[in-house]
Amino acid sequence: MRPDPTWPGTLLALCGGSVALGVLVPPSYHRAVAAVALGGFCLVAGVRGVRTGRRLLGGVGIVAGCGLALAAPAVFLVGALGYGTGTTVLAGLLGLFVLPLALAPVRRGRERALLTIGTGLLVLAVAVTGVSQRASLPTLLVAIVAAVWAWDIGEGAVSLGEQVGVRARTVEVELAHGGASVAVGGVGAGAALAVHRVGATGLPLAVVVVLLVAALTLLVALYN
């Protein structure tokens, strides 16, 4: 006997929720509400399909469900805020949501993967903002340093948890490590600002670009 909630009630509950939201929002958003409800139904069907062995069909259902359910807020945000800010906010919020999933952890063994996905989405948000040129350089620098620092401290917590466990006293070690990372990030950001100043006041852009490309090549060489 499978103890899953029964189908009629599940469907009616989703409908009831949709009706509750539908009457509150202006008519132009009814399609969004319907999309989220349909996405929710696909998600339920997909999860149950995976559990009963129909893995491919179930997987498709889960992906479609998540996609539909997220598509509505995505469209809404992008419509309201414009492509640049909208995508940034969407990617960023999603990344921020995945971080606690990684650290809870929602799935043991997947902490590092989820952490990478979460901070990766945050870095994507930084990249989109950079492309859309809606933020100044210092803002971008702070954002990327903070995202990398979050990943560093998070991965440190996962590794400490694996080696020492959550009941041991780890505050000093984590703060020492975090302090060092922040300092390094600060130095890097400071150097980037300095290069920017140099570029803004005098040197031809080509020279600055060549310098930066050299820096990136150094990065490739240091990839270890």
Add this chain to the structure above:
Amino acid sequence: MTTVRRTRRWRGVVAVALFVGAIGLFLKRPSLLLAATVGVAFAVHPRLWSTPAVSLDVAREVAPEDPRDGEAVTVTTTLCNDGEETLADLRVVDGVPPMLEVVSGTPRHTAVLRPGETTTFSYDVTARPGIHRFEPTTVLARDLSGGTEVETTVPTETTLEWLADVPATPLRAQTDPYAGDLLTDQGGAGIEFHETREYRQGDPLNRIDWRRFARTGELTTVTFREERLASVVVCVDAREPAYRTDDEETPHAVWSGFAAAEQLVTALAATPNRVGVAAIGRELCWLAPSAATDQDRRARTLLADHPTVAARRPTEEAGTESVESQVRELRQRLDATTQVLFVTPLTDAFVTETVLTLEASGHAVTVLSPDVTTTDTVGGAFGTVERAHRIASLRGAGVRVVDWDREDRVGSALVRARRRWSA
């Protein structure tokens, strides 16, 4: 043994920085390119620090030193940085003896240690009878970036000896021809009444049953059971098939066996009987029977160091050949009049054959068998039946078997068995 490894954890960051830089380059966004160069700093970060040199001193305190069975004992470990470098990310796992359960606190700790600084942590374990040795403390040291990790062990010498008392051990009737305290079935000088027999010339006058003479006019002599010394070897079965237990929370039969053996040796060493120790498993462990006053201490020292006395079961298959040669050697070393107290869970047929061989070659054997069978599974129930059959066949051959339920103490099981045998 020290292992140095690179954790490579900063690789992902560098890769992402390159990716962002590539976007900036192709879409001509200098600010993104600049933001990506922050990655250079993070790439350099792990290379700024040298491999940590770990030089630590470990000291341990245990309180109370002489606990009762089941009492909580607090272990306090102190680490001191003996080296000249600061250890910025030190992770420690204390080597708790495998048979002791940690009930509160955790034997794992982290610290940032400058040269000369110490750090302390403590945890509680449940006291169990036996000899427990702490294993070397595992230490992992990382540099400040987490890019290099050094794993090493710090040896320690802490050994805990907690032994329980065992009331008088029942011995079988095989004895040496020396005066001792084991009541034999041979008539002679002694305390307990044996029989009345016809008077023979030379019998001491105070042994003549004068009442009978007064009644019937017959001269008869009363004899008493002679008291003689026994020579006993307590032998523990530590072969791979004996490393079994009935549930995850209870230690295995070899651990229980060695704990029982230590208690028995202590009890027997307090009597004038000669006691020795043996064990078969990885190799033959042997201490010849002796009535010396420090025999108890010698036995404990032997059991503390010998490779056969191990909490972990042997990983390589010690072939039957090597065990058979150990049994042959054991039989050679046993005197003709030595009896054997065999401690084994009776989990396979080889040990039954060994016991029967020893009994047949003239060494009286008593078997103390911890019960590690369980009826939770079908296989387990089968094992229970097999073991009962082995016990029955041993008893049928005249071997005394004490079926020891490990929830009782050894002493209680032995006292009950003794009552049964003398009833």
